[in-house]
Amino acid sequence: MNARTTSIEAMRQRHPEIFMPAWRRNRVGIVVFIALAALLVYGLADLGFLHPRVIEGLGKLMSVFGMMLPPDPGTLERAVIYLKALGETLAIAFLGTLLGAALAFPLGFLAARNATVGRVVHFLTRRSLDTLRGVDVLVWALIWINVVGLGPFAGVLALMTSDIGSFGKLFSEAIEAADKRPVEGVLSTGGGALHRVRFGILPEMLPVMAGQVLYFIESNTRSASIIGIVGAGGIGMHLAEQIRVLEFQHVAFIIVLVLIAVAAIDWVSTRLRQALIGTKRVAMA
Amino acid sequence: MLAQGYRDAVRAKRTRAALIGIGVVVCIALSTVSAEVDLGKLFANIDKFTSYIGRLFFLENGQPVWTDPVEWYWGLGRWLSLLGETLLIAYVGTALGAVGGILLAFLAASNLSPHPVVRAVTRRYLEFCRTFPNLVFALIFVIAFGLGPLPGVLAIAIHTMGALGKLFFEVIENIDMKPVEGVVASGAAWPTVVRFGAVPQVLSNFVSYTLLRFEVNVREASVMGFVGAGGIGQDLIESIRKFYYSDVSAILLLIIVTVAVIDFVTERIRHRLIDAGTSA
Numbered sequence: 156m157n158a159r160t161t162s163i164e165a166m167r168q169r170h171p172e173i174f175m176p177a178w179r180r181n182r183v184g185i186v187v188f189i190a191l192a193a194l195l196v197y198g199l200a201d202l203g204f205l206h207p208r209v210i211e212g213l214g215k216l217m218s219v220f221g222m223m224l225p226p227d228p229g230t231l232e233r234a235v236i237y238l239k240a241l242g243e244t245l246a247i248a249f250l251g252t253l254l255g256a257a258l259a260f261p262l263g264f265l266a267a268r269n270a271t272v273g274r275v276v277h278f279l280t281r282r283s284l285d286t287l288r289g290v291d292v293l294v295w296a297l298i299w300i301n302v303v304g305l306g307p308f309a310g311v312l313a314l315m316t317s318d319i320g321s322f323g324k325l326f327s328e329a330i331e332a333a334d335k336r337p338v339e340g341v342l343s344t345g346g347g348a349l350h351r352v353r354f355g356i357l358p359e360m361l362p363v364m365a366g367q368v369l370y371f372i373e374s375n376t377r378s379a380s381i382i383g384i385v386g387a388g389g390i391g392m393h394l395a396e397q398i399r400v401l402e403f404q405h406v407a408f409i410i411v412l413v414l415i416a417v418a419a420i421d422w423v424s425t426r427l428r429q430a431l432i433g434t435k436r437v438a439m440a
Numbered sequence: 441m442l443a444q445g446y447r448d449a450v451r452a453k454r455t456r457a458a459l460i461g462i463g464v465v466v467c468i469a470l471s472t473v474s475a476e477v478d479l480g481k482l483f484a485n486i487d488k489f490t491s492y493i494g495r496l497f498f499l500e501n502g503q504p505v506w507t508d509p510v511e512w513y514w515g516l517g518r519w520l521s522l523l524g525e526t527l528l529i530a531y532v533g534t535a536l537g538a539v540g541g542i543l544l545a546f547l548a549a550s551n552l553s554p555h556p557v558v559r560a561v562t563r564r565y566l567e568f569c570r571t572f573p574n575l576v577f578a579l580i581f582v583i584a585f586g587l588g589p590l591p592g593v594l595a596i597a598i599h600t601m602g603a604l605g606k607l608f609f610e611v612i613e614n615i616d617m618k619p620v621e622g623v624v625a626s627g628a629a630w631p632t633v634v635r636f637g638a639v640p641q642v643l644s645n646f647v648s649y650t651l652l653r654f655e656v657n658v659r660e661a662s663v664m665g666f667v668g669a670g671g672i673g674q675d676l677i678e679s680i681r682k683f684y685y686s687d688v689s690a691i692l693l694l695i696i697v698t699v700a701v702i703d704f705v706t707e708r709i710r711h712r713l714i715d716a717g718t719s720a
Contacts, residue, residue: 198532202589212585246471289696302488307475381573
């Protein structure tokens with residue numbers, strides 16, 4: 156009888172956790188949140204955000220944006236130079252991605268648990284790919300400049316080197332996630348290791364890999380547009396130079412060019428990817 | 441009949457493959473000319489590449505780096521503090537970008553946006569923010585704010601806002617709308633609807649994406665110094681330019697290890713979040 160007529164007070168006493176305000180239930184979350192916020196405030200202070208020059212800088216930034224309008228390359232000759240550099244950028248991205256994918260292809264198999272030739276090889280390949288990926292593409296560009304000199308070729312090699320790491324990892328993951336049944340089928344008919352790869356794994360993998368390559372061409376176009384900052388060709392050299400000499404109308408023109416190029420490549424690669432993979436299957440991770 | 445149809449199908453497929461092949465070859469040829477590819481030069485100088493990599497592992501006095509770690513890491517204190525600054529740049533940039541991305545994502549998601557015009561404007565803005573590599577923003581910000589970590593943080597924050605904003609609004613568009621309808625039915629205003637209808641559903645995904653982005657941003661922050669925007673990149677590019685080989689390998693190793701550790705830790709946290717999300 157008591158249970159029926161208990162007041163809210165009694166309920167509160169019996170099940171305190173239900174009556175707790177929501178925020179007190181998640182103490183750990185609160186502590187983590189406060190710590191992160193404190194770190195943010197410390198970071199803002201330490202990195203100079205609380206300095207009066209921030210206000211000044213914002214003013215300058217506004218005037219820089221003002222100077223960018225309208226985007227204008229100045230003369231026709233400059234426009235042609237920029238367009239040529241843009242073409243160079245696209246070429247760097249395209250070749251770098253393709254070479255990277257081609258070289259990563261065998262490494263992907265060596266790095267995949269189910270297709271490798273030995274545990275040591277598997278481990279070493281993985282670590283090498285991690286290292287290639289861990290070094291920034293600009294550093295690779297600087298290293299390749301020592302080898303083939305300043306120019307777009309160094310950019311191609313730099314993108315290639317860093318893409319070998321990325322593709323190797325993606326390919327090996329795709330291979331590991333592959334359906335085992337075709338491989339077993341090939342094995343059951345007496346196929347060797349190479350047959351297993353060629354007829355069991357490849358047919359399934361190729362569209363996935365091609366999709367990843369197309370996707371990377373787009374993101375590499377962005378990378379290729381800055382690689383010129385260190386002298387490895389493409390439009391980045393002009394971009395950095397025009398920013399340094401404060402020709403902001405030229406800068407804006409270059410930025411618009413890159414925006415259009417990236418959008419165009421995005422459109423084309425999405426189309427090709429859909430044609431290749433078919434819209435039904437979602438192959439991209 | 442059937443065999444004929446099969447042959448036709450195979451032939452059509454082969455023709456298409458051949459066309460694609462020809463297209464790719466033409467593109468390769470054009471790019472080769474444009475990018476000044478010179479295989480002769482590459483093969484003639486390939487020993488420079490291997491010898492460069494080799495020299496990274498030798499000290500000034502000709503000894504391999506591992507024989508004298510103290511000499512190799514002579515600047516450890518300075519590099520660690522620069523590495524700390526790099527991490528702080530990445531953290532503050534990620535945090536600011538994520539906060540901006542969350543706010544804009546709710547304006548950009550088609551199921552929660554307060555108005556179609558707001559949605560379109562927000563989406564275009566997010567696109568603009570993520571199209572440009574960090575370094576382009578950094579170059580411009582260095583002009584406005586002067587050298588130092590500040591332009592680096594802002595550049596990372598803007599790019600992160602664009603990249604995360606897109607991922608976030610895609611998450612929001614996939615939520616269950618029933619809780620949202622419930623809050624709307626009780627007469628709540630838009631901020632309340634978002635807070636109690638949508639946020640509880642998307643929070644773990646948001647945190648997961650933000651952690652992933654943090655790792656990317658640490659890499660990005662490590663090269664911000666190339667354009668004078670703070671962090672360890674300044675020392676890295678200087679030692680590359682001045683051919684201090686052992687310094688290059690020392691700094692690169694520090695960066696690689698740091699990124700690997702962060703990669704490992706964030707992946708652990710993300711897996712726990714995802715597990716918690718599926719069991720709840």
